Structures are given as structure tokens and as C-alpha cells.
Amino acid sequence: RYFTELELTMFLSRGRGAINPDRKGIFDISDSSNIKHTQIGIWDLYEEIVPELSRLPFYSLLSSRFDVEPFLELSRNAPFVWRMLTDILTEVEGCWWLLGMYVFLSLVSSLIPAMTLWYESQLLKVVQTAVDERKVDTSLLIHVCVGKFSCSIISTIVEHLRSITWRPLSFRVRQFYSHKKLQCLARLDVPTFSDPSLQRQMQNAFGMSVGGDLAMNTVMRTVHLITLGTQLASQLGVLLSVLRNQTDGPLLASISFGNSILQYWQMGQSGIRSEVYAATTRNDDYLRMEGINQAINSDQHRKEIVAGNMGKYMHTEYARCSATLGEAAIGFFPSVYFLGRRDQLTISPFVSQIWGELPQVVFALRAVQQPSSVPLSLAPLSLITSTTSSFSNQLLGLFQQGGSIASQWADVRRFYEILAVENRVKDGALPFPENQKEMELSGVELEFRNVSFKYPGAASYALRNASFRILRGQLCVIVGTNGSGKSTILKLVMRLYDVDEGQIFVDGRDIRTLKLEDLRKATAVLFQDYTLFPLSIKQNIALGDPSTAHSPNLDDVIEAAKLGGAHDFISKLPEGYDTYLDRPVKDVYSGLPEGTKALFGREIKYNGVRDMIQSGRGGAEALGLSGGQLQRIALSRTFMRSLIESQSAIGLLLFDEPSASLDPAAEHDLFERLRNLRGQKTMIFSSHRFGNLTKYADLILYMNDSSILEEGSHSDLLEKNGEYAKIWSLQAQAFL
Numbered sequence: 107r108y109f110t111e112l113e114l115t116m117f118l119s120r121g122r123g124a125i126n127p128d129r130k131g132i133f134d135i136s137d138s139s140n141i142k143h144t145q146i147g148i149w150d151l152y153e154e155i156v157p158e159l160s161r162l163p164f165y166s167l168l169s170s171r172f173d174v175e176p177f178l179e180l181s182r183n184a185p186f187v188w189r190m191l192t193d194i195l196t197e198v199e200g201c202w203w204l205l206g207m208y209v210f211l212s213l214v215s216s217l218i219p220a221m222t223l224w225y226e227s228q229l230l231k232v233v234q235t236a237v238d239e240r241k242v243d244t245s246l247l248i249h250v251c252v253g254k255f256s257c258s259i260i261s262t263i264v265e266h267l268r269s270i271t272w273r274p275l276s277f278r279v280r281q282f283y284s285h286k287k288l289q290c291l292a293r294l295d296v297p298t299f300s301d302p303s304l305q306r307q308m309q310n311a312f313g314m315s316v317g318g319d320l321a322m323n324t325v326m327r328t329v330h331l332i333t334l335g336t337q338l339a340s341q342l343g344v345l346l347s348v349l350r351n352q353t354d355g356p357l358l359a360s361i362s363f364g365n366s367i368l369q370y371w372q373m374g375q376s377g378i379r380s381e382v383y384a385a386t387t388r389n390d391d392y393l394r395m396e397g398i399n400q401a402i403n404s405d406q407h408r409k410e411i412v413a414g415n416m417g418k419y420m421h422t423e424y425a426r427c428s429a430t431l432g433e434a435a436i437g438f439f440p441s442v443y444f445l446g447r448r449d450q451l452t453i454s455p456f457v458s459q460i461w462g463e464l465p466q467v468v469f470a471l472r473a474v475q476q477p478s479s480v481p482l483s484l485a486p487l488s489l490i491t492s493t494t495s496s497f498s499n500q501l502l503g504l505f506q507q508g509g510s511i512a513s514q515w516a517d518v519r520r521f522y523e524i525l526a527v528e529n530r531v532k533d534g535a536l537p538f539p540e541n542q543k544e545m546e547l548s549g550v551e552l553e554f555r556n557v558s559f560k561y562p563g564a565a566s567y568a569l570r571n572a573s574f575r576i577l578r579g580q581l582c583v584i585v586g587t588n589g590s591g592k593s594t595i596l597k598l599v600m601r602l603y604d605v606d607e608g609q610i611f612v613d614g615r616d617i618r619t620l621k622l623e624d625l626r627k628a629t630a631v632l633f634q635d636y637t638l639f640p641l642s643i644k645q646n647i648a649l650g651d652p653s654t655a656h657s658p659n660l661d662d663v664i665e666a667a668k669l670g671g672a673h674d675f676i677s678k679l680p681e682g683y684d685t686y687l688d689r690p691v692k693d694v695y696s697g698l699p700e701g702t703k704a705l706f707g708r709e710i711k712y713n714g715v716r717d718m719i720q721s722g723r724g725g726a727e728a729l730g731l732s733g734g735q736l737q738r739i740a741l742s743r744t745f746m747r748s749l750i751e752s753q754s755a756i757g758l759l760l761f762d763e764p765s766a767s768l769d770p771a772a773e774h775d776l777f778e779r780l781r782n783l784r785g786q787k788t789m790i791f792s793s794h795r796f797g798n799l800t801k802y803a804d805l806i807l808y809m810n811d812s813s814i815l816e817e818g819s820h821s822d823l824l825e826k827n828g829e830y831a832k833i834w835s836l837q838a839q840a841f842l
């Protein structure tokens with residue numbers, strides 16, 4: 107229970123020494139020798155204890171416990187980055203030269219700082235000679251000035267060209283990877299997709315954005331790392347050439363360099379130290395505050411809040427909790443930021459400040475000690491300190507980039523792993539049905555043999571030792587109490603999940619041997635927990651038959667809607683079949699509220715935009731459709747594939763509570779239509795209402811507590827005078 111409450115936040119891209127978040131080992135918060143507990147406001151933070159020195163760059167190389175993990179991690183991820191690069195180069199049109207150009211320009215721009223530095227050193231030389239000898243080397247001065255100006259001009263041109271190349275490159279890569287991501291997700295089955303570990307992996311790899319951002323960021327950061335390396339090498343060259351001619355140069359350079367390291371160390375002082383940490387809060391007031399906050403902000407609860415008069419209470423309660431908590435009423439990261447800092451003054455900023463002054467002091471001391479060896483001007487001192495600090499900044503930049511690139515590369519690996527993830531429900535090899543004509547005319551035969559099934563992660567069975575047989579063309583009704591396993595049977599027939607024990611046979615063949623696509627093509631289903639897509643009503647219905655959904659025949663859609671009892675109300679909507687059930691793209695308006703005259707007396711009206719959108723395709727949201735009306739749209743989608751004469755390539759119809767939101771007259775009509783239209787196709791209904799259908803059923807399965815208790819026809823079961831008969835008479839009495 108404790109762990110499920112934990113907001114487990116692994117190291118994402120916080121820089122420095124990335125550690126593989128899915129590395130083996132246990133993060134056990136009760137292990138106090140490895141995990142440190144800190145209370146920050148209302149939050150309990152559990153951090154893996156890391157050695158203090160590990161915040162130094164390349165600590166792992168220097169320490170006695172040589173830690174190869176970050177390097178292994180990089181080498182493990184490198185092939186995936188390589189694959190991404192080859193994918194971009196080979197599959198994205200025109201990316202060869204765009205990427206080549208981008209890398210080339212980046213390299214050129216990385217050499218410019220060193221060239222500038224070199225010209226600066228030359229300039230200082232000119233100044234020093236002028237001071238020493240009272241004469242100016244004009245040709246060198248002109249040479250240096252031209253060089254410096256050229257550097258600035260080249261740098262501006264290169265930056266411009268880089269941004270010109272970057273735009274199309276980034277656009278194409280983004281588009282390519284968003285397709286790839288969608289394609290990958292579209293193929294995942296139910297248990298694989300809802301697996302929490304895959305969900306977490308997707309969160310890391312996709313984040314809030316599409317894969318394109320990941321790919322483009324990786325390319326950019328990797329190129330940046332390479333150019334940083336070049337920049338560093340070229341600056342080192344300049345630095346060495348400057349140091350070579352200066353007495354005390356190495357001493358001054360190492361003092362400046364030491365200061366940069368100290369600053370880097372200070373940067374890591376505040377906040378969370380370890381890359382593996384978890385934080386949780388069990389503060390009742392805070393939990394309640396957040397609950398109220400979420401309820402007030404989402405439109406899902408508005409009805410209840412208004413009707414139940416809860417607004418005022420929620421507001422006062424929120425204020426009370428907030429007052430009780432005071433400053434601590436904030437989320438985890440702000441808590442770390444505001445409350446986690448140690449307020450006492452530490453020694454290191456003083457040290458760093460004083461250290462910053464050291465080069466000048468050393469220089470002065472040396473001048474006093476050995477006046478003859480020191481030049482008259484301070485030019486070399488300033489050159490050495492500026493060159494060294496620029497160099498050490500680049501070097502520290504490299505350390506930081508090196509750390510965050512590792513986590514970026516890890517995201518690339520996760521991305522490709524998700525692309526390759528295998529569905530849990532394995533495809534079969536046998537085509538289905540063996541005889542299409544026969545199936546269309548007389549349906550399929552279905553048999554469950556000792557089937558038991560648990561939902562992934564669930565503790566108890568949703569279906570236990572179920573055995574039954576439905577012959578071709580039969581109508582089967584599954585009745586039973588809530589949660590008894592009715593919908594589960596239908597989900598297993600669709601092979602959304604695989605059984606844990608026992609077998610299911612379709613036309614005498616094990617369901618696992620059949621091609622999944624064929625099986626699903628031969629079946630039409632309406633789930634109890636159906637969903638409608640944020641697309642137009644026409645597309646929602648047309649998707650019942652994906653093979654024609656890209657340009658559906660409107661007559662077929664209307665016919666399906668008539669069968670589903672939806673046509674009448676759809677045609678009354680202003681946009682008819684083009685009405686969007688939920689607009690997937692929100693319109694954009696400026697921040698000023700409509701009707702306001704705040705803008706220098708001008709009235710704000712957005713009607714123009716709205717009319718424009720509504721007169722176009724896919725207009726207003728179909729807000730205000732009732733539950734029953736939405737169910738009819740879902741029914742029409744099922745009919746789209748199943749009962750239209752021209753497209754009746756199916757042999758099995760599954761309906762899970764198809765009439766739950768329908769009024770009695772509509773329910774009666776629906777059942778009549780279904781019975782007439784199904785012909786000889788096999789049909790299974792799940793329902794907890796008795797009567798309308800059970801009378802006509804060839805087979806009734808009465809379920810309770812995940813098991814089939816009784817089976818037979820209506821008259822068989824009445825004769826048996828068991829549970830079914832009891833409930834039947836209860837319901838019948840209610841109507842008498």
C-alpha cells in the first residue's frame with residue numbers, strides 16, 4: 107500500500123551522470139543504510155545515498171569504486187541512437203543533405219570561439235608591444251582586425267544558414283516520428299497497452315510530446331555534444347599556445363580552472379542529490395485540497411457540484427486546509443525549491459569569490475618577487491584568465507551535456523523498445539473462416555471448455571471453469587448479477603485477452619490458432635463500456651467497417667444509423683452527420699472575454715470565427731446528446747459492419763447490454779430488428795434484464811460470482827426452478 111502511494115520519480119533529464127532508471131536492484135525505502143529520508147514541508151523524500159564527491163565531474167573515473175554503469179548504459183543505448191540516425195537518413199526524404207549541412211555548419215560555428223580567442227591574444231600582443239616599445243605593428247593590427255571582423259560575419263552567416271537548415275530538418279523528422287509513434291501504438295492489444303510498466307515507459311519515451319521531439323532533440327543534443335568537443339579541442343590549442351609564452355601561465359590557469367570546478371560543485375548543492383528518489387505525502391489536508399482543486403477544475407463534476415450546492419463548502423474547505431498548511435501547501439518540486447534549501451550561509455560562496463580574485467593577487471606577488479620577469483602590462487593576465495575561464499566553462503558544459511545526453515539516449519532506446527514491443531495476445535496462423543459463404547449463412551459454432559480467466563494484475567478470477575457450447579446460428583443470452591463475468595466472456599471471444607486455463611473453440615478450432623484479423627473481421631461487437639471517438643458522427647459510424655471508413659458511402663452510414671435508431675435525431679442536428687461528437691481541436695480566441703468593451707471601447711465578437719468554423723466541415727460539438735442517443739450511435743457503428751446486406755461478411759454478433767440506456771419501446775424495437783436481421787448468424791447477448799430476449803434464446807447461461815450456475819432454454823430453466831426461475835419470477839411480478 108505504501109509503495110502504490112509513492113510518487114516514484116526516476117531521474118529523467120536532470121543532467122550529470124545519468125543512471126539507468128530501470129537498472130536492477132531494489133529501491134527499498136526501509137533500507138536506511140542506502141536510503142536517506144528527509145522531510146520537506148509535508149513531503150517525505152527518500153533518496154538513494156550517494157557519496158558527496160560524486161557530484162564532481164568524472165568522479166566515477168577517479169574514485170576507487172570505479173563505477174562503470176554510466177558507460178555501460180551509454181554503450182547499451184548507442185545502437186538505438188545509431189538506428190535512429192540511420193532511420194532519419196534513409197527513410198526521411200531529403201534528410202541526407204539537410205543533416206549533413208547542419209552538422210557541417212555546427213562544426214564551423216564551433217571553431218569560431220577559438221579563432222576569436224586567438225585573434226584576441228594577437229590583439230593583446232599588439233597592445234603589449236605598443237606599451238613595451240612605444241610602437242605599433244600596423245600590418246599585424248590590420249591582419250588581426252580583419253580576422254576578428256571576419257569571425258563575427260562568418261558566425262552570423264553560419265547561424266543564419268543553420269537555422270534555415272534546421273527548420274525543414276526538424277519538420278520532417280518530427281512528422282516521420284509522429285507517424286511512427288502512432289503506427290506503433292495503433293497495433294498494441296489491450297493487455298499490452300494497459301500494462302503499467304509499458305505505460306511508464308511510454309511516459310518516459312513520449313513524454314507530453316510526440317516522438318518527433320525526442321528524435322530531433324537527440325539529434326540536436328548529440329550534434330551539440332560533438333561540436334562542444336571540437337570547440338573544446340580548438341580552445342585548448344589556443345590556451346596552450348598562450349600559456350607557452352607566459353611565465354606563471356600554468357599557475358594562473360590552474361587557479362582559474364579550480365574556481366570553475368568549485369562553482370560547478372556549488373551548483374549541485376541544493377535540491378535533490380541522488381538520481382533515484384521517491385517522494386510521497388500523506389497529509390490529509392493537502393490531499394483534500396488537491397481533491398477539491400481537481401473536482402472544481404474539471405467539467406466532469408460540475409453538474410454534481412452545482413446541483414448538490416457544494417461550491418461554497420468546497421471553497422471554504424479549501425481555504426481552511428490552505429490556512430492550516432500555510433507555506434507547506436505546495437507540490438513536491440516547489441517544496442524542494444522553496445523549503446528544501448538550507449538557509450544558513452555556507453562558506454563556499456566566500457571561497458569562490460576570494461578564489462576569483464586570486465589570479466590578480468598571485469600576479470602582483472610575483473611582480474614584487476621577480477620584477478624583471480613580469481611584463482609591464484596586465485594584458486597577459488587578463489588573457490590567461492579569460493581564456494581559461496572560457497575553456498573551463500566549455501568543459502563543464504561538456505560534463506553536463508554528457509550527463510543529460512545519456513538520459514536522452516536512454517529515451518531513444520525506450521522509444522525503439524516500444525516500437526518493437528510484442529503483443530501479449532499472439533496472432534494465430536490459420537485463416538478464418540474455412541468457408542466464408544457457409545459462415546455468412548449459418549454463423550459460427552462456439553465452445554468454452556473449462557475456461558478460467560483473471561484480468562492481468564487482478565487477484566481473483568473473473569471467470570471460473572466455464573464450459574458451454576453455442577451451435578451455429580443459435581441465440582445465446584448470458585444473464586447474471588453485476589460483476590458476474592458476462593462481459594468477460596464476450597471479451598474472451600474477441601480474444602482481447604487470452605484465457606489462463608482451458609480452451610475456446612470456434613468452429614471446432616482452438617481460437618489461439620486463428621488469425622486475429624480474420625476472427626475480428628468475422629465478428630461484430632458492441633461493448634457495454636463502448637466509447638465514441640472525437641470525430642464526426644459519420645466517421646464514428648463508418649468506423650464500424652474500417653475497410654471503407656476512409657470514404658464511407660453515406661447511404662450505408664444512414665442505413666446503419668436507421669437500424670441503430672439514430673437517424674432521426676442525427677438528421678435534426680444542425681450539422682447532421684458532420685457533427686463532431688467532441689471537437690478534437692479547440693478553437694483559439696484571444697484572452698479578452700466576448701462582449702467586453704475593454705479594448706478602447708471596441709466590442710469583441712468572435713461570431714465570425716465561430717460561424718466560419720461551423721459552416722465548414724465538422725462543425726459544432728454535439729453537446730447535450732443523451733446517454734440513450736449516444737448508445738444508438740454506438741449501436742449504429744456495430745450495425746455498419748454487421749447487418750447491412752452488402753457487407754454482411756460476419757458470422758458472429760456480440761452485444762453487451764445493448765439496451766442499457768434505451769427506453770422500453772426502443773429496447774423492444776431494437777430486439778425485434780436484431781432478431782429479424784440476424785438471419786441465421788450466431789448471436790450472444792449479455793444482459794441483466796430478463797424477459798424480452800431470454801424467451802427467444804436457444805441457450806441461456808445464468809451466471810453468478812464468475813461461474814455459470816445454470817444453462818438451458820427459458821422453459822428448461824423455469825422447469826428446473828433454480829436461481830434463474832427465482833429471479834425471473836421476481837422480475838415478472840414487478841410488471842404484474
Ligand SMILES: Nc1ncnc2c1ncn2[C@@H]1O[C@H](COP(=O)(O)OP(=O)(O)OP(=O)(O)O)[C@@H](O)[C@H]1O
Binds near residue numbers: 568586590591634794
Ligand atoms: N479490466 C479489468 N481489470 C480487472 N478486473 C476487471 C476488469 N474488467 C472487469 N473486471 C472484474 O472482473 C469481474 C467480471 O467483470 P465483468 O465485466 O465480466 O462483469 P459483468 O457480469 O459484465 O458485470 P456487469 O453486469 O456489471 O456489466 C468483476 O469482478 C470485475 O470487477
